[in-house]
Amino acid sequence: MHRKDGGFLGQPAWLWSLGALLVGLALSTLAAALHHDALARSEALRLERLAERSFESVEGQLQTCGLLVRSVQALFLASDSVTPEEFETVYANLRPREQFPSLQAMAYAERSARPAPDAAPDGREHYLTTLVAPRSGNELLLGLDVATQPANLAAARFARDADRPVMSGPFQLIQRSGMPGPNDGITIRLPIYSAGDPPRDLAARRSREIGTLAASFRVSRLIADSLPAETRERFRVRVLDVTDSGRALLFEQGDPNEAAGMVDPGSRPQATYVRELAFGGRTWRFEAEPLPDADPATWLPALTFGIGVLASLLLATLAWSIAGTRGRALALAGEMTSQFQQSEARFRALNDLLPALVMLARADDAQLVYVNQACRDRFGIGDQVESTRLVELVEDPELRERILRLPGAPDGIINESARLQGPQQPAFWATLSVSCIMLGDQPHLLAVANDITELRVLSEELSYQAKHDSLTGLYNRREFERRLDAAITSLDAGGPPWALLYMDLDQFKLVNDTSGHYAGDQLLAQLATLLSGMLPEGAVVARLGGDEFAMLVEGSDENTAVALAETLRTEIDGYSFGWEQRNYTISTSIGVVMLRGPGLSQRALMAHADTACYMAKERGRNRVHLFSEQDSETSQRRSEMEWAGRIRQALADGRFLLHFQELAPLWEGEQSAGVHMEMLVRLRDEKGTLVPPGAFIPAAERFGLMPQLDRWVVETTLANFNRLHPSGKPVSMCAINLSGPTFEDGAFADFVLDALERHGVSPRRICFEITETAAVSSMARAVEFMQRLRAAGCKFSLDDFGSGMASFGYLKNLPVDYIKIDGSFIRNIETDPVSYSIVRAVTDIGHQLGLQVVGEWVADERARDLLRGLSVDYAQGFAIHKPEAALCFRDPPRT
Structure with a gap:
């Protein structure tokens, strides 16, 4: 039988099937291998981006901590002295705990040449901590000498010399001693300089440093909070401080058994991600090693192979599977991008919460790339950030040039007050700090500004009020x-002579008595204008x-001075x-x-001028008198015979x-069962007529009789405490005025305490009122006197506040409970915006x-309503109550 050779096409069907199967298996194997390689590359890229994002999160958190310290520093730039209450208030308003759970405390340490009170002098420089916020939990920091902590001391000195945020090396937090958990810590510091222009060189910074401001953090918590959640799941992270070739461990996260320990980056560069972060003079080494199970998608190539075996003839199904895998990869990349954007959004949200104006610009052309919300609102920039340059917001051309040259400047920072103005916006004053920083590999300009316009205007207004009379606008x-002291100094230096003219109106009391004090005020204002135009x-x-x-x-010589005085007298006479x-x-x-x-004194000259004016009145009024030594003797005898004798005789x-005179609370919450009133002293002359206090009080002050008169007021008030108010209501608070010379009486505090005990009056119901001028003229004695009586329960009120010198500066040093705003401001509150x-x-x-x-x-209900709208607590004046005699000084009713 002849066998037929069918050749290749004559193979059995199962062979075709086997061939097709083998081809399908080969294609599936090739697809699975390619898929495995793609996933490996994708996972490696994902881990690299995650590690990079983690690095940037830690670096961004450090930058944000530096901005936080800079924002608190603004408080010290706006005030020469910061109280613990102000420090706590600013700390609370920033709400740092919400954004910085690792923050332990904000602390201010004052520079001193002396160590802590319980330490022996050592001749070294010390920084004693005086302000801490929050105070709770950080009591151990108060009194801490930063010089005892080498890492902190080095950071403080470096910050002083560089005038930029400086981070200390790791150290043990003293306030967490004995507490569970780690007590590792770092500080970020900024220097505090004395008031004035910013120091421009190293010597000036060192000489003008008055303290150091620091924020302390638990470093392990700071790093842990800044890491994304995915980083903690996918990496074993370790952070070390490698400054100056050191290797201090700051943070370690992850199970060492899972990663078999961190290895040197040189042996496994493909497995460990390493980056060095530089901030505040320190260098941190960040190491991230993927955990062994960091590749959860190893089953996907096997799935691809299975699908290829089962569906080798269904190419469309295979294409669909590949397309699905690609879609998942794109979704993963989108998720990573979203997380990065969320991290950046949190950073921007933190900056938007800051009240300071924060701006970031490119260093080469000063083009803005970022501003916070406060900056957008203040400058009216809106969406025009990228079309605005930083220097365009600064008015001073010279300062603009300095900002543009800042990247190449040796100090690399600008700190000063400047006028800023946005597009189509009014200009305003601000404290401006501009420094050059590196973001990645690109230099940028970081600017932080704080609006001080209102503070500057208020300071100028207070300075004007301190020098000028509120009624006439003349000097006070x-x-x-x-000015008289300056003239005396010029005479001592050989300068030309001066003439002092002292003028007193004749019968001015007649205008006040017949037409009222307002008419008298108008007369004085008109005469002030007349005088200013004639001199x-x-x-x-x-x-x-x-x-x-x-x-x-x-x-002026004598003839010229007398002729000028005659001209003034003639004009006023006519x-x-x-009215x-x-x-x-x-x-x-x-x-x-x-x-x-040379050799003149202010007190003697003013006394001579007063005497010459008195002699002019004694010789018939409406005349000019040139002072001579015989006038001084006559005036002295007359003063001793009249006012001193009359006041003593009246006592x-x-x-x-x-x-x-009663005081009324302006809020229902201030109502009490008793009466709040102020005691006023009056004098009856020999004929029984009431003498106004303006007549005898200046004389009593001039001749040293006020301490004796103050003793009479205190003794009489306490002896008749239950017989002061005619209604019989209990007195909840009784205010007694004290003069400045009384503070010099060392026995007066003992006298008050003895009188309170003898008459059974609670010290908590007594409030002593002192004028701002009297307290400032004898500050040390006043504070000692007030603290002595406040310890017993008495209260103190600062009277005529705002009429004196630097009111706000002294207010922080005086232990008072009330402040009385000077009446000149209240009188004009309806018509004067200032x-x-x-x-x-x-x-x-x-x-x-x-x-x-x-x-x-x-004086009226309108003023009362305005004060209530401004949240003033109490009101006093004729609209509330007109002064009247105390019950114990009223004549008994006739029967």
């Missing part, structure tokens, strides 16, 4: 005395008080003042004193009496310091 007594250029004119004026003219259908003829008496040669005869702003600012600051605020001279 204090500023005139300062030569460069002359100093001031209102000393009441109807007394003084003028200081340089380069001046007619009309409500009454016309008054005004005259004045002027005393002239010549200033020649002996019992002709002093007490009036009272007075309204000052009252609002004083009230806000008083409440921040835990004080209650009282408004004086409340």
